[in-house]
Amino acid sequence: MLAPFDVPYMQSALLAGLLISVPCGLLGVWVVLRGLAFFSHAVGVATFPGVVLGLGFPALGPFAGSLLAAGAFGAAVSSIETDHRLRGGAVTGLALAAAMATGAVLLTTVAKVSTPIESVLFGSLLGISGLDIVRCAVVAVLAIAALALTWPRLAASTFDRAWAAPAGARSARTDALLLVLLGLTVVTALPAVGSLLVSGLLVIPPATARLLCDRLGAMTACAVALCAAEIVIGLAVARELNVAPGASIAAVGGIGFAVAAAFSAGRSAWSGRAVNA
Amino acid sequence: MSAAESAPGPSDTVTVDRLSVSFGGRPALSEVGFALTGGTFAGVLGPNGAGKTTLLRALLGLLPVTGTVDLRGRTAYVPQLATASEAFPIDALGVVVMGRYPRLGWRRRPGRGDRSLAAGLLEQVGLADRARSPFGTLSGGQRQRVLVARALAQEGDVLLLDEPLTGIDGPSQATILEVIGAQRAQGKTVVMTTHDLGQAARECDRLLLLNRTLIADGTAGEVLTPAVLRRAYEAEVVMLDGGAAIIDEGAHHSSHSH
Numbered sequence: 001m002l003a004p005f006d007v008p009y010m011q012s013a014l015l016a017g018l019l020i021s022v023p024c025g026l027l028g029v030w031v032v033l034r035g036l037a038f039f040s041h042a043v044g045v046a047t048f049p050g051v052v053l054g055l056g057f058p059a060l061g062p063f064a065g066s067l068l069a070a071g072a073f074g075a076a077v078s079s080i081e082t083d084h085r086l087r088g089g090a091v092t093g094l095a096l097a098a099a100m101a102t103g104a105v106l107l108t109t110v111a112k113v114s115t116p117i118e119s120v121l122f123g124s125l126l127g128i129s130g131l132d133i134v135r136c137a138v139v140a141v142l143a144i145a146a147l148a149l150t151w152p153r154l155a156a157s158t159f160d161r162a163w164a165a166p167a168g169a170r171s172a173r174t175d176a177l178l179l180v181l182l183g184l185t186v187v188t189a190l191p192a193v194g195s196l197l198v199s200g201l202l203v204i205p206p207a208t209a210r211l212l213c214d215r216l217g218a219m220t221a222c223a224v225a226l227c228a229a230e231i232v233i234g235l236a237v238a239r240e241l242n243v244a245p246g247a248s249i250a251a252v253g254g255i256g257f258a259v260a261a262a263f264s265a266g267r268s269a270w271s272g273r274a275v276n277a
Numbered sequence: 278m279s280a281a282e283s284a285p286g287p288s289d290t291v292t293v294d295r296l297s298v299s300f301g302g303r304p305a306l307s308e309v310g311f312a313l314t315g316g317t318f319a320g321v322l323g324p325n326g327a328g329k330t331t332l333l334r335a336l337l338g339l340l341p342v343t344g345t346v347d348l349r350g351r352t353a354y355v356p357q358l359a360t361a362s363e364a365f366p367i368d369a370l371g372v373v374v375m376g377r378y379p380r381l382g383w384r385r386r387p388g389r390g391d392r393s394l395a396a397g398l399l400e401q402v403g404l405a406d407r408a409r410s411p412f413g414t415l416s417g418g419q420r421q422r423v424l425v426a427r428a429l430a431q432e433g434d435v436l437l438l439d440e441p442l443t444g445i446d447g448p449s450q451a452t453i454l455e456v457i458g459a460q461r462a463q464g465k466t467v468v469m470t471t472h473d474l475g476q477a478a479r480e481c482d483r484l485l486l487l488n489r490t491l492i493a494d495g496t497a498g499e500v501l502t503p504a505v506l507r508r509a510y511e512a513e514v515v516m517l518d519g520g521a522a523i524i525d526e527g528a529h530h531s532s533h534s535h
Contacts, residue, residue, distance in 0.1 A: 033365060152378050159365040159375070162356035163424075166337040167379040167431065210366060214411040219366045 004236040012128040013245065016192060017231035019136035020201070023143035023185040025224030028206035029216070030178055033158050037203045038089050039077070042096040043186045044198035046073035049103035051120050051195065056111020063135070066190055070183040073099060078179075122244030123194035125235065132191050139188045143181055150174045155216060192231075193246035200250030205230055208257045211264040226256060288314045290435055290466040291336065295344035298328070298335050305331045308344070309491045313468070313483065315434075316461050320481035321470040322500075324510050327487040329470040330357070333437045336468070350434025351379075357439045358421050363413035369423045370408040373398055376430030391430075398426040401459075403452050418449025425453050429460075436460055438469040442476065454480055474501060 005014050031040045047066035054065025073095055081091045107113060113120075119127060147154070157164035157171040165171060182202075189198050209222035234249030241248065291313040298306040306328040313319055321329045335342050337352055353376075367375075373395035377387045387395075399408050402422035404415075412420060421441060428436060436457070442450045457467050457480075471477050477484055478497035486493040486500050492509040493500040507514045 033362075149384070152375070152383050155365075155367075156375055156378060158362070159367060159372070160356065160361040160424075162360035163354055163427070166334075166339055166352065166354050167376075169378070169383060210364075214366050215368065215371070216366050 004239040009126055009128070010235065010239060012130070012133060013125050013192060013235050014232065016128045016133045016136045017235055018228055019133065019140050020185070020189050020192070021205075021227035021231050022140040022224055023181065024189065024201040025205055025209075025227040026143050026147050026220060027178070027182055027185055028202040028227065029209070029220050029223050030154060030158065031182065031202050032206040032210060034178075036182070037199065037207075039092050040182060040186065040202045041199035042077075042092045042099075043070050043073060043183055044190070044195050045096050046070060046099035047187060047190060048120065048195045049099055049106055051190065052103050052106045052111050052113060055113045055115050055120070056106070062190070063131075063187065066187045067183075069099065070187055074179055074183055118244055119194070121194045121196045121246075123190075123192050123197065123246035123249075125192075125238055125245050127191040129191075132188075135188045139181075139184050143185065146177055146181055150177060154178065193249055194244065197246035197250045200246065200253050201227055201230070204250065204253035204257055208253070208260045211257075211260045226253075230256060289347075290315045290317075290349045291468070292347040293336070293345070294347075296332075296335060296346060297343045298331055298340050304489065306335065306487075307490050309487070310344075311485060311491065311494050313466050315464040315466055317483050318457060318461050318467045318481050319469070319483040319485055320477035321468060321485045321487060322472075322474060322477055322509075323487035323492070324513055327509070328489055329487055330439055332485075332487065333439050333468065333470060336435075336437060348435055351431065353428040353431035353433030353436045355421075355424050355428045355436075355438040355441050358417060358424065358441075358444070361412070361420065361424060363420075365412065367412050368409050369399060369404055369412060369415065369419075370395055372412055372423050373426045373430050376427035379431055395426070395430055398429045399423070401429070402426045402456060403448075416446070416449075418445035421445050422449055422452055425456055429456070433465070435466045435468070438467070440470055440472070442469075443472060450476075 005011055031037055047069045050065035050067070050069025051062045052065075053069075054060045054062035057065075077091050077095050080086065080095075083091075107117070153164070153169035153171070153174050156167065156169045157174060161171060185202070186198050189201055193201060205226035206219070206223040208226055209219045213219040213222050230249055230253045234252040235245055237243070237248040237252065238245040289312040291311075293312070294310045296306060296309040297304065309332065321332060323329055331340065333354075334340050336346055336348060337354060338346070338348075361372075370392070374387050374392060377391040377395065381387060381391070396405070396408060399405055402425055404419060404422055404426070407415060407419060412423060415423065425438070425441060428438070438457075441453055457469070460467055469477075469481070478501055482496070484493070484495065484497055484500040485491060486505065486509045488509045488511075493505045503514075
């Protein structure tokens with residue numbers, strides 16, 4: 001089990017992965033419960049042109065580049081989506097396409113990138129620096145602190161927005177905080193899992209956890225644990241099979257989800273039989 | 278009683294004067310005025326789109342309004358059942374405990390006292406045995422009773438309920454009406470929107486008939502007359518042997534229970 005982690009670059013990836021599983025699991029719960037799965041995938045994809053620019057211009061760097069791209073994406077989507085005729089993900093979808101197209105154009109014109117493109121899209125085991133690990137730790141601490149402060153308000157406004165607003169849980173502020181944290185987490189997770197598969201960490205573990213848990217606290221703990229397990233196994237698989245870590249991590253998550261779905265279906269069939277008997 | 282004159286009296290808990298609300302230039306409510314005293318159970322009636330929910334939201338201070346809304350004390354609110362997510366991972370007791378947060382200020386964690394108060398309220402709505410059941414697994418009537426218990430946990434002076442009896446089973450309706458009766462007995466003001474005129478006439482001691490403005494305000498005998506109903510419901514009223522029948526699509530669609 002530990003054999004794949006016998007080299008320093010794998011240990012860096014493991015440490016970064018375990019740290020990022022905390023904000024991914026914590027925020028992923030709200031991504032799933034608030035229907036932000038598509039949005040979070042789109043934020044990941046939207047970082048692509050930023051990463052390309054950052055790699056092409058070392059003065060900018062991929063982290064700052066992706067942060068700028070995620071911020072621009074969030075601002076664009078939230079300003080255009082105020083038009084009620086375009087609700088329901090249309091704006092997110094078109095901004096996603098625009099970002100991907102911009103990245104593709106930049107890649108062959110402005111920015112000369114030596115990094116293999118599949119590393120940008122699906123992540124790399126080799127790309128995790130000490131600075132990445134620090135960023136993962138900082139985002140983990142930020143997510144824990146922010147969620148600890150806003151937890152009841154987030155819960156109330158996610159469960160029943162019509163009640164929460166008059167009850168004093170101002171949702172505009174908590175909504176904005178959630179989106180900023182989501183953007184930071186996506187950008188920080190990019191080097192390991194890539195632009196296209198970052199939502200594998202933000203969506204699959206909490207969705208799996210929801211099938212297994214009926215309380216918010218349990219679901220959250222389960223999501224973080226599943227996220228960490230998914231990363232550890234996915235990294236090991238990536239090294240053994242020599243595939244991109246984003247892909248192996250998402251695949252492990254998908255298998256975990258399938259097992260949980262089968263278990264959940266079996267459990268409800270069993271309890272249905274017990275009730276009918 | 279005249280709707281236009283509503284200077285606040287000493288025992289009035291809710292005073293609304295010349296209240297108007299519009300959405301994007303379209304008037305939703307105009308020049309609504311009434312006053313309610315403690316212990317009143319007011320039913321807000323009117324056709325679909327009459328502004329019933331808008332009136333509750335204006336009373337809660339959620340909408341930009343012109344005119345004045347003077348509400349003494351704290352509010353407690355039961356929004357329409359469909360607003361609460363059935364997918365959210367929370368049990369019935371958790372929902373009621375959530376009702377303590379407005380009092381606690383959203384930063385303090387509910388303590389043992391809050392939890393036992395919440396458990397007592399679940400018992401009051403007849404759901405003591407479902408405290409640990411996931412909210413999404415409860416029937417419509419049970420979910421509505423949980424939301425009423427959550428509002429009671431707010432310990433408000435004015436209880437506002439949006440269609441609390443619509444689309445739920447008879448026993449749940451009876452339980453909710455019992456709880457409302459207990460609140461009135463404590464001197465609290467209760468305002469409920471409803472589609473069911475007959476039920477409102479039986480249960481409420483004050484009816485407010487809306488259709489973008491206050492058409493009538495008074496007791497059932499004063500408000501539920503053919504002439505007044507025709508003004509509020511317009512084409513939806515059919516006259517039968519001097520009585521009035523209302524073809525209410527909204528009530529029709531939402532009357533199948535779970």
